[in-house]
Amino acid sequence: MILTVTLNAAVDVTYRVPRLQPHTTHRVTEVVERPGGKGLNVARVLTALGHRAVATGFAGGGTGDALRALLAQETSVTDALVPVGGATRRTVAVVDESTGDTTQLNEPGPTVTPAEWDTFMATYRELLADARAVALCGSLPPGVPVDVYARLTRAARTADVPVLLDTSGEPLRRGLAARPDLAKPNADELAALTGSTEPLRAARDARRRGAHTVAASLGADGMLVVTADGAWQAAPPRRIAGNPTGAGDSAVAGLLSGLVEGLSWPARLTRAVALSAATVRAPAAGEFDRGTYEDLLGEIRVVEHPVGV
């Protein structure tokens, strides 16, 4: 199985309103609730690709119960979330139907106690015993040590399980120092980490900071991978219109499934870019349009960057 870690899982709530006008009262016309959090999205896409995926992290309170119920009803992801006393956070996306724009309100999440953290670490180590790869995804809830991704990376390396790290800011910086097999920042995260807005240069810099391989997701420009052996880039053959939420999570699922299946880097890159673009055509994160995905697989060209340039 492939393990995904979502320390700050959420119930993602979408409200539709005819028109959002600050400082007035709105009757919400539609309420949709979904299991939320990057690692859960990755796990859903992995199951759609035929892999067994186990999701861990924290869940608590009434919203934690709701999250677990949604996960069981809507996905075939195996639930290995660890109970906590605090309540799982909600994220609320308010969609203005007059413009299609979204206003996002993200709750901070429950504070994790030291005892809960210890329980999580024990569960994580047990799960690693059966894992062929692990993805560490997203932001941290209050109370979790900021070097958590370094600890989780070291535990995975001890268990000989390849690690993909997908986070940002200080948790990314600290996590890289523990030498994960693969880091997947987006262009903004990469620039914040390295100070460089030139992706190839920044990705090489990020490798020097500890990641064996860096896969940078570049939006409409596709994805750039820099490994010890070379650098490759691939982009969709045309602009794909739609909702980009979850596109990066699908790219992570593409990279991880390709790793487990022993694909070459160009093949992994093709899969990641096709899945990412097919997610833009799907209504929600954690889903992708299978027709778009299969069409794109044959159309994506991978370009190799000359060594050292």
Add this chain to the structure above:
Amino acid sequence: MILTVTLNAAVDVTYRVPRLQPHTTHRVTEVVERPGGKGLNVARVLTALGHRAVATGFAGGGTGDALRALLAQETSVTDALVPVGGATRRTVAVVDESTGDTTQLNEPGPTVTPAEWDTFMATYRELLADARAVALCGSLPPGVPVDVYARLTRAARTADVPVLLDTSGEPLRRGLAARPDLAKPNADELAALTGSTEPLRAARDARRRGAHTVAASLGADGMLVVTADGAWQAAPPRRIAGNPTGAGDSAVAGLLSGLVEGLSWPARLTRAVALSAATVRAPAAGEFDRGTYEDLLGEIRVVEHPVGV
């Protein structure tokens, strides 16, 4: 005991954000959840005045469980909510800390099935047997017949229990036809009902539509009561600054408690206006500032309107 009915109860969620900017992402800095719905607010204020209050209506889903837990933790209101299959709604108030303004997002609420409605009616009739008065409060959830307040008023009259009706629009119009003892519209609701923005004229019109007595809450202008025997008005002696949410619900609690205690109309009016103003000084609906309340009781003057003017 005094019975309050809240057919569209809610979990009221308040989010604080540093500054609300539509079409961007916000980190919510504080999340507060409270039991919500006009009848629940009335019941809380009644218990603070020393009365036993029983709240009925509907509760369902994870949010229904959360509502009941909050009611048990935070209030001494007796929970007689009827379970439904749908989930209790949330209301989300987004407070912009840079301006203090609030943007409100109200979910529609669960659809009540005919069988659930029958169960509610049976529960309501049982509760009436012990009730000294009943308040019918707020909007209707989907699936509830629009003439529901007329039915509930008739059942209360059959049981010889005085009825206060506090709603708006078509449910108010239909409810008045069943001749409740007291209707408590605010100025806007009264104008929408009667077409008149002159409160005394509009309140007399509302009496002709069926209510034995009309108590109109007029914001800073206090409250106007028109009965078969006369008309009285009272206002706070000075402008009270603060949050008016729940002020009308506290006025209902003042009127109902005064009725049960056998107070004169001027005394009921004084209590309702003092409670309403003291609620403006409290942080949330269902609460009031006791010092402000007690100070105001001695300061409010009641004016009698000449008959027929």
